[in-house]
Amino acid sequence: MRIGILGTGNMAGALGGRWERAGHEVRCGGRGAFAEAAAFGEVVLVAVPSHAALDVVAAAGPLDGRVLIDCSNPLVPGRVALHTAGGPSMAERIAAAAPGARVVKAFNLASSEVWRSAPPLVDGVPLGVPVCGDDPAAVATVGRLVEDLGCAPVPGGGLDRAGLLEATAAYLIGLWFAGVDARTVVPPLASDNARPTLNSRPEDGSGRPATARRDRP
Numbered sequence: 001m002r003i004g005i006l007g008t009g010n011m012a013g014a015l016g017g018r019w020e021r022a023g024h025e026v027r028c029g030g031r032g033a034f035a036e037a038a039a040f041g042e043v044v045l046v047a048v049p050s051h052a053a054l055d056v057v058a059a060a061g062p063l064d065g066r067v068l069i070d071c072s073n074p075l076v077p078g079r080v081a082l083h084t085a086g087g088p089s090m091a092e093r094i095a096a097a098a099p100g101a102r103v104v105k106a107f108n109l110a111s112s113e114v115w116r117s118a119p120p121l122v123d124g125v126p127l128g129v130p131v132c133g134d135d136p137a138a139v140a141t142v143g144r145l146v147e148d149l150g151c152a153p154v155p156g157g158g159l160d161r162a163g164l165l166e167a168t169a170a171y172l173i174g175l176w177f178a179g180v181d182a183r184t185v186v187p188p189l190a191s192d193n194a195r196p197t198l199n200s201r202p203e204d205g206s207g208r209p210a211t212a213r214r215d216r217p
């Protein structure tokens, strides 16, 4: 697959390097070369700070039909807060700025150092990567790129859930800076007595399986 990356920094190097080693053709573009990288890619990763993302997407030129991956975390510098708070998520803003593109949110929950590890494992288990998007084919494409890193794609719902991923990242980064291991805050599924059954289905649009709704506040 041809992957264009808008940006030449940490995430571009980490993800682009791993995808190249998995056999993909990768072209990164920095300032002045965003359009070239975008034109190259069937898939385009936006890997610039969120405050620059909309301008960079505009500078990238037409993105119609492209799978456009947003990995950004729209953090307020120096604070555990989102500068998008109270409005659309960063992924939705990028989708509005590139109306023909098929935007997918992914890769924002782990640091570039994690993406550089081959493969990223947590206690020997492949890292799960939530993938949010409205276009099933685009989500499937990003899922394959997740697998190419040695990770496991986690269906994350539509792009309307991207804001939850962005808020989750902000909270996890706050824990990380406080020296708290997130695994002590989010226990493994096997330890949860309210574990949903395979037949449980969200019935009320809450996104929570019936079992979980019954047993937990």
Ligand SMILES: NC(=O)c1ccc[n+]([C@@H]2O[C@H](COP(=O)([O-])OP(=O)(O)OC[C@H]3O[C@@H](n4cnc5c(N)ncnc54)[C@H](OP(=O)(O)O)[C@@H]3O)[C@@H](O)[C@H]2O)c1
Pocket: 006, 007, 008, 009, 010, 011, 012, 030, 031, 046, 047, 048, 049, 050, 051, 052, 056, 071, 072, 073, 074, 107, 108, 109, 110, 111, 112, 113
């Ligand atoms: N780093 C992580 O661990 C991590 C993890 C998850 C998600 N993310 C997200 O990934 C994205 C990229 O992060 P990163 O750490 O890879 O960033 P980075 O290393 O700082 O690289 C940023 C890239 O964007 C370019 N850039 C910066 N400001 C720009 C502007 N105003 N206009 C145009 N281009 C600009 C930089 O160009 P110059 O070199 O010319 O300045 C560079 O190519 C961010 O949205 C971040 O929230 C990062």
